[in-house]
Amino acid sequence: MNSIERKHYIVVAVSALIQGILLGVYAVSKSGPLRCMPLTVIFIVPFAFWLSQEHWGRRLVNFLAGLTAVLLVLWLYRLWSLYSPNASFYAVPSQKSELIRASMAAFLLIPFFQCRIASWSWKVPYSEIFFQLCRNLFLLFQASMVIAVFWGLLVTAGLLFDIVGLDSIPSIIFNPVTAVPLSCMIIAISMSVAIKHPGIDSLGRWILSVLAWLLPFFSVLSLIFIMCLPFSGLQTLWSTGQASTLMLLLQFGTIILANAAWLDGAKSTFRTKSIDRLAQVSLLCLPVYTVLCLYSLSLRISQYGLTTDRVQAVFLAVVTGIWGFGYAGAVILRKWPSSIGRVNVACVIFMAVIVAAMNSPVLDPYRLAASSQIERLYSGQIKPEQFDYIYTRFSLGRYGNNVLDELSRNGTEEMKAGVKDAMSVDPAEYAEYIYTGLMPLSRREYIIRNARVYPEGRKLTENQVKYISSHWKEYKSYLQEVHSKDDIAFVFADAEFNKPENMIIFTESAGLVFRINNNDNTMTLCGIINGNFDPDALSDFRSLDPVFRDVEINGRNFQITAVD
DSSP states (O other): OOOOOHHHHHHHHHHHHHHHHHHHHHHHOOSSGGGGSOHHHHHHHHHHHHHHGGGOSHHHHHHHHHHHHHHHHHHHHHHHHHOOTTOOTTOOOOOHHHHHHHHHHHHHHHHHHHHHHHHSOSOOOHHHHHHHHHHHHHHHHHHHHHHHHHHHHHHHHHHHHHHTTOTHHHHHHTSHHHHHHHHHHHHHHHHHHHHTOTHHHHHHHHHHHHHHTTHHHHHHHHHHHHHHHHHHOHHHHHTTSOHHHHHHHHHHHHHHHHHHHHTTSSSOSOSSHHHHHHHHHHHHHHHHHHHHHHHHHHHHHHHHOOOHHHHHHHHHHHHHHHHHHHHHHHHHTTOTTTTHHHHHHHHHHHHHHHHHHHTSTTTOHHHHHHHHHHHHHHHTSSOGGGSOHHHHHHHSHHHHHHHHHHHHHHSOHHHHHHHHHHHTSOHHHHHHHHHHOOOOHHHHHHHHHHSEEESTTOOOOHHHHHHHHHTGGGGHHHHTTOOSGGGOEEEEEOOBTTSOOEEEEEOSSEEEEEEEETTTTEEEEEEEEESOOOGGGTTSEEEOOSSBOOEEETTEEEOEEEOO
16 A cells, blocks of 8 residues: 655645535534535545545545535535525525435445556456455444544533633634634545555454354344244334334344445354354344335325425435345355345445436436425325425425426415415525524414314404414424414313413413413413323313313313412
């Protein structure tokens, strides 16, 4: 390996500083054009440079230039897909999923190019590619350890500054505009130093050998889990609400441990055949996880349609599934572990193709989500009042705005009203909603005006609508699950003995009891009812004695907890 000259450290430090400043500015920018920065370029290209800096020269420059060009093309398409002519720069859908996909593909592809740069040939043995990947991984690992120690020391110093009254210094250090550039420079320099020392390779091999011995235990746990499913039933798994996430983590863990155990496929870490066979059991479990994960996602999609987050979940399930079926097939065909290299290379190429397709009209998450949601509306799976017009406008980019344009022209009167309501939302308010969870004011008023009110025939006054919508933030912890008019209901009743009439705001998990002041139309929170409530059952509501009354809903008693 070529030694890194001192002047190269300056270039590395400058690249880290530029990356850190851009990421820091992005972190503090809640709205505006800065939210549209090409994160994939800013994040991936410097890391590719730091990992490959030992191959200093024209070939490295050409590689980085090509990587930048590809990522910029993908970003330009995404920028086009996000902004229709009437869209605004104030609210940008999250780029996290985009960054995760691109980073996964780039991290697995970079070793191919590193070996190409080092050998002048594309015909590189898989063993070299694999160990280059492991080296990159452990460079990032040691950098994360260094940054953890660095910030541990800074936090300690910050506490000391607070004690002596210099609290302005920690506020400067921990501001993202300062903290992110500092972190980037520490990571880049620590990687540069580590590359000069061959000990990183020895450390990597030692960690791999330790990880390998976790696989047999992992196999036992996977086998027990799958054998118990027929007896516990899938409903127990679905009831966790995290079934897909848990199974994806199991698959990722198994794939990582499998590569740690069998390395480049030349030989097994395990010296006895029985342990080697036991370790292979976990690979046979991978297709089962994939099928269960995709089935779980299909249930959610059939119920609620596609969203950009669900498209990302499907991507992760498909990618891990490709590896899972490849590994299991190799075991069944008795070609394991010699075929691990061919499986890994094929899977990486396939994943890169999928990532590229998701940044094109072919598999664009925003296009797929918009098509799915409007299809559910037209097919009658959801009613016009249940359609999320605001999500479609702000979170599905050009394709979502095209859907709203179509509904405004060809939809029913109710659909047109929903579109009009969504288009009236201030983009700045929606940007605040993304970061704080506070729904735009116009949306709050729309939900309150159209929610169910009991007893039948009773309506909220305009003052009450204004009061609740303007004080929504004060009760955000109770109202955060409210996204549509079906998630909230109002009941007028005498919940306090010898007191003015009360208004009770019910969500699925709580009831907020307000005392109405008829003199100035204000309301005061005086009690909370905890429980699970069905809005359809609130018509059967009555108050019970004593002084601060309990309530009965559909034959069930609930206690009111007084609030001072």
